Amino acid sequence: MRWIWIDKFVEFESGKRASSIKNVTLAEEYLHDHFPGFPVMPECLMIEGMAQTAGILTGEAKDFQEKVILAKVNKAVFFDYVCPGDTIRYDAKIEMLTDEAASTTGEIHCGEKLIAEIDLMFSHIDRNLGGKKFPKDNFVFTDTFKSLMRGISTGDKDSSKNATEAD
């Protein structure tokens, strides 16, 4: 089993921004423990959902050749609860992307309501400053992760680089 906390991508602009959604349902066991009689989606899992959205955005920018690892949670501020039946949307944007790392900003919305602001940093671990070696195989971007992008166009890399920022 893979630890997947987004259901699918709904928008993807290569190297720039991506949006995914997650449907929250009482069929998910953790909601019965968090908390009994008051099910709300744990905030840490929403950070994970954002890490997956922004992480795949970062990975795709280099054609999934790098192993992209969450390195730092720069900011995670929550404004409201997410409950069973809600569909939440993760909007992630790349702020900086270099050979060795990336930083992203992001927001979670439920409908029009702002749920959270989450800014993250990712490391391309094969280029880590300590010179440590990792297995050749890309254990980060497995087929399960890539399947989240089925049916979504990532846009043309070259044209998106020249395009002006939409927002």
Place this chain on the structure above:
Amino acid sequence: MSMSRDEIFKNVQEVLVEALGVDDDEVSKESRLMEDLGAESIDFLDIVFRLEKVFEIKIPREELFPAETIMNNPDFVENGKFTEKGLSELKEKMPHTKLGDFETDPDINKLGNLFTVDAIINYVDNKLNAA
């Protein structure tokens, strides 16, 4: 963009407050990023990203915080200490940094002490104000 050292300090202070989650009164010109402000490896990249944005400059890898290429060179480091050659390489690569006591005890574990707020200000000052 031209900026006084005080203005540069204010901006650097803000960058460090955001990147390291410290209070602004904890950040003085003498503060050492690792020892005093608790910076770890990924924080250095975070700081570089933020400096590039705030000052609108490009900071090539290993220019502000050179460590990797120097530390991994056996000519420069011997038995955990910098050699004469290593020290002169450091001086050349880090003109924005005062080596001070490090010259008499160039233990590689103390290299982190050279990464100070003052060194960042010098670096940015050179970038912005060099004619």
